[in-house]
Amino acid sequence: MAGPGFINLRLATAAQGAIVAEVFAAGDGYGTGDEFADRNVNLEFVSANPTGPLHLGGARWAAVGDALGRVLSARGAKVTREYYFNDAGAQITRFVASLVAAARGEPTPEKWVRRRLRR
Numbered sequence: 001m002a003g004p005g006f007i008n009l010r011l012a013t014a015a016q017g018a019i020v021a022e023v024f025a026a027g028d029g030y031g032t033g034d035e036f037a038d039r040n041v042n043l044e045f046v047s048a049n050p051t052g053p054l055h056l057g058g059a060r061w062a063a064v065g066d067a068l069g070r071v072l073s074a075r076g077a078k079v080t081r082e083y084y085f086n087d088a089g090a091q092i093t094r095f096v097a098s099l100v101a102a103a104r105g106e107p108t109p110e111k112w113v114r115r116r117l118r119r
Contacts, residue, residue: 033075037077040078041077043080045065045068046058046062046065
């Protein structure tokens, strides 16, 4: 064990070579299958919160979600990838109010500040 929750695995050089040879032999078909052909998957990822800070962790989920969608598709699933634009509701109303206040040189609306500090 390499600390709590981590397991380090090492493959012998010969095992690594065998895997690479298998990948090359299979070509574009490597990793494909049809065991999920009867599945419809609705995959939502990267729905960024427009009123919160953007950070690298949020961007990382774009790559993770895309990779997961590709793996599921390769195994036969019918994958619908969705990105929900958070462009309505109370969050956006507060966001717009803060943008308007900033554009006018006014302080951030007090309701917005109190809510953010409670989180």
